[in-house]
Amino acid sequence: MAKAPKKSAKATTKASSKNSTSDDFALSALQDAHVKAGAYDASDEEKMALYEQMLLIRRFEEKAGQLYGLGLIGGFCHLYIGQEAVAIGLQSALDNDRDSVITGYRDHGHMLAYGIDPNVIMAELTGRQAGISKGKGGSMHMFSTEHKFFGGHGIVGAQVSLGGGLALAHKYKEDGGLCLAYFGDGAANQGQVYETFNMAALWNLPIVFVVENNQYAMGTAVTRSSAETEFYRRGAAFRIPGMDVDGMDVLQVRGAAEIAFKHVREGNGPVLIECNTYRYRGHSMSDPAKYRSREEVQEKRDTQDPIEGMKKMLMDGGVSEADLKTLDKAIRARVAASADFAETSPEPEPSELYTDVLVEKY
Amino acid sequence: MPESSNMITMTQALNLAIDEAMAEDDGVFCLGEDVSDKQGGGVFKITAGLSEKYGEHRIRATPISETAIVGAAVGAALAGQRPICEIMLMNFVGVCMDQIVNHAAKLRFMSGGQTPCPMVLRTTTGVGVGFGGQHSDMLEAWFAHVAGIHVVTPSNAADARGLMRASIDANDPVIFIENILCYGLQSEDPGPGYRVPLGKAAIAKEGTDISLITYGRTVLDALEVAGELDKEGISVEVIDLRTIAPYDEETVLASVNKTGRAITLHEAVRPFGTGAEIAANIQEKCWDSLKAPVRRIGGTFSAVPFATHLEQAWIPQKADLIAQIKASVGKA
Ligand SMILES: Cc1ncc(C[n+]2csc(CCOP(=O)(O)OP(=O)(O)O)c2C)c(N)n1
Ligand SMILES: [Mg+2]
Numbered sequence: 001m002a003k004a005p006k007k008s009a010k011a012t013t014k015a016s017s018k019n020s021t022s023d024d025f026a027l028s029a030l031q032d033a034h035v036k037a038g039a040y041d042a043s044d045e046e047k048m049a050l051y052e053q054m055l056l057i058r059r060f061e062e063k064a065g066q067l068y069g070l071g072l073i074g075g076f077c078h079l080y081i082g083q084e085a086v087a088i089g090l091q092s093a094l095d096n097d098r099d100s101v102i103t104g105y106r107d108h109g110h111m112l113a114y115g116i117d118p119n120v121i122m123a124e125l126t127g128r129q130a131g132i133s134k135g136k137g138g139s140m141h142m143f144s145t146e147h148k149f150f151g152g153h154g155i156v157g158a159q160v161s162l163g164g165g166l167a168l169a170h171k172y173k174e175d176g177g178l179c180l181a182y183f184g185d186g187a188a189n190q191g192q193v194y195e196t197f198n199m200a201a202l203w204n205l206p207i208v209f210v211v212e213n214n215q216y217a218m219g220t221a222v223t224r225s226s227a228e229t230e231f232y233r234r235g236a237a238f239r240i241p242g243m244d245v246d247g248m249d250v251l252q253v254r255g256a257a258e259i260a261f262k263h264v265r266e267g268n269g270p271v272l273i274e275c276n277t278y279r280y281r282g283h284s285m286s287d288p289a290k291y292r293s294r295e296e297v298q299e300k301r302d303t304q305d306p307i308e309g310m311k312k313m314l315m316d317g318g319v320s321e322a323d324l325k326t327l328d329k330a331i332r333a334r335v336a337a338s339a340d341f342a343e344t345s346p347e348p349e350p351s352e353l354y355t356d357v358l359v360e361k362y
Numbered sequence: 363m364p365e366s367s368n369m370i371t372m373t374q375a376l377n378l379a380i381d382e383a384m385a386e387d388d389g390v391f392c393l394g395e396d397v398s399d400k401q402g403g404g405v406f407k408i409t410a411g412l413s414e415k416y417g418e419h420r421i422r423a424t425p426i427s428e429t430a431i432v433g434a435a436v437g438a439a440l441a442g443q444r445p446i447c448e449i450m451l452m453n454f455v456g457v458c459m460d461q462i463v464n465h466a467a468k469l470r471f472m473s474g475g476q477t478p479c480p481m482v483l484r485t486t487t488g489v490g491v492g493f494g495g496q497h498s499d500m501l502e503a504w505f506a507h508v509a510g511i512h513v514v515t516p517s518n519a520a521d522a523r524g525l526m527r528a529s530i531d532a533n534d535p536v537i538f539i540e541n542i543l544c545y546g547l548q549s550e551d552p553g554p555g556y557r558v559p560l561g562k563a564a565i566a567k568e569g570t571d572i573s574l575i576t577y578g579r580t581v582l583d584a585l586e587v588a589g590e591l592d593k594e595g596i597s598v599e600v601i602d603l604r605t606i607a608p609y610d611e612e613t614v615l616a617s618v619n620k621t622g623r624a625i626t627l628h629e630a631v632r633p634f635g636t637g638a639e640i641a642a643n644i645q646e647k648c649w650d651s652l653k654a655p656v657r658r659i660g661g662t663f664s665a666v667p668f669a670t671h672l673e674q675a676w677i678p679q680k681a682d683l684i685a686q687i688k689a690s691v692g693k694a
Contacts, residue, residue, distance in 0.1 A: 074492035075668060124668075135667070154497055155457065191430070219402050220395070225424075291401055347669055348667075354662075357664045
């Protein structure tokens, strides 16, 4: 399994970095700073807000899974359950007036992290006119340019190059923003990712590359696809500092984000963050799940769940179980309302086939 | 599941053809994402059971690296192997187009014949399953526009078996396009060793009033419409190209010379589609027999939409096919 070699490899990194050159130090400096700083020191209100956001994603995705089962959502539908701490930890540290985000097809959580109305997201999943892409894009292709969220892409790895372009625009316009470009452990084996690493480092672009390492690419475990499974090291050849982050702990992710974003904003060029996480559900809704055991999934859920982790922290801090129940109820109600909206709102007009192809109608 | 023991689905047909070729020729091997049994034997199960039978060195699961996958297939083919690479869905050919167009297709020519490239690139696609804009396109025209490759697509299980065998045999690169909606189609199993020669069309139904030229999934629509129009006294000849490029010009032209009318039909978008090439060729070569302009039907000229009924409206419509045939034969 991925686990054993990974830990031993990590130990080697740490040992060798002690007597490494200053160049090597630069590549591991952010990781060292992250290890030293540890979890983000969140206030009680911040913790509650992070919890609420993660729970909204969890409940939204559970509902989307149900609607899929009922045949109300068709095609592909990739759920984010298990990975909530990644999007929330990172995006809570963004400056949404300036920064941009781009990701792949597993994008519902990244949208919800902005506080975008669940109604228009769910309505996109059901292919309705009121959906955020007017029902034309679907689950994999959602955008909110208002929030500088640039999708929602189905070609594995391609969004990384587009992220390079978003970062180039930040630098060109000197708007002070950075681009957060997410991709998967599977996507990390696409050639264009490395073309982008090189160009971004060469041009000192303000971009944070994030590998959401959920251990699998469809049915392929990272050890079956990747010669180097420590993805945060993959920028080293391009002089991009890497960070190895516990993606199941929202405060660890947030802590790493603070360090990485500061580094980028100070004009130091790209950073590569690997968030080690886990997807609980199948790759998409139809998944034979022959490639891993139920026990493996259960073990992760039982011991590392990001939402349960934060819940415990809140309760240790004095929040009552009753208050958390009330919050959960409110979130469930909000999600149920979005499902109603998505089921009842009208389908797009047939004429929509001919709009948005070019600026003008043709 | 097949009704009787000698019926096979297209999925089984493809699997059998590959299995048989691998058993006969040690140089045949498969590579692609998730193709091994540990990962389910391919997303559409075409290689199911084969890694267990032949080992993972011959059914090679790859990283998500299409450029390297096709590059490796081309390289191994140059070295005398017969690789079958899988690009999970047709739209992903965008990632590896260079390896196909600038390498696989041209090496034989540029080396003065020294470097044949006997490889098969299998891929699949199809509108009507809700896969949306980046996972549904029929892009056969991209390849048909390039000299040096065969573009093949089956419309039924028996042809799938025979075309796959012939494609593996071929000493030039073959782009083998499957349609997701056709995998469950059943035929009588033509049996081991069956081959359908590349470049040979099938007359799927004989007729005398108009030639309907199509391939892949839309052959089913064509046959349905032809059956309906028979009842109205319009006799449609349906040609299933099977090999899209280079296509069986002889069969097409002979049919049009007989019927005097022609219409092309494909799922791919109409503008600059393969139908345009075929129509132009007919106009040049059958001018004296033509009684009406050659018509073309194809998908809507937009990205494939996600919303179900928009997607259904995107697809070439049977009603439109009927209307155009009637207009062509003067019975509108
Ligand atoms: C270029 C390309 N190749 C293959 C696919 C099919 N595909 C879709 S998702 C996926 C797995 C990606 O895994 P990973 O990058 O780890 O992301 P995750 O699904 O785990 O979030 C594959 C192979 C694709 N969409 N695009
Ligand atoms: Mg993954």
